[in-house]
């Protein structure tokens with residue numbers, strides 16, 4: 317007996333996978349925010365500033381290399397989440 321998957325089933329199952337992937341991404345972003353906070357607090361406590369522009373350029377280049385211009389946009393949003401608006 318062959319069991320065929322209907323397009324509607326395939327879409328529903330794939331959407332479940334996407335929701336699970338999104339949950340993992342959100343968890344990783346929250347983890348990134350926590351690590352970023354550790355760095356920023358250490359820098360501020362030792363007399364520095366919250367923002368470190370040359371490091372942000374490295375982060376933007378990393379994302380741009382991997383995903384192109386939309387990667388840069390994503391990285392800018394990530395940086396805003398991690399250090400607030402500048």
Ligand SMILES: O=C(O)C(=O)C[C@]1(C(=O)O)C=C[C@@H](O)C=C1
Pocket residue numbers: 352355356366367368369371372375395398399
């Ligand atoms: O790497 C640092 O020095 C950080 O403070 C972390 C981080 C980031 O979230 O990537 C956040 C703020 C800085 O402006 C640069 C980068």
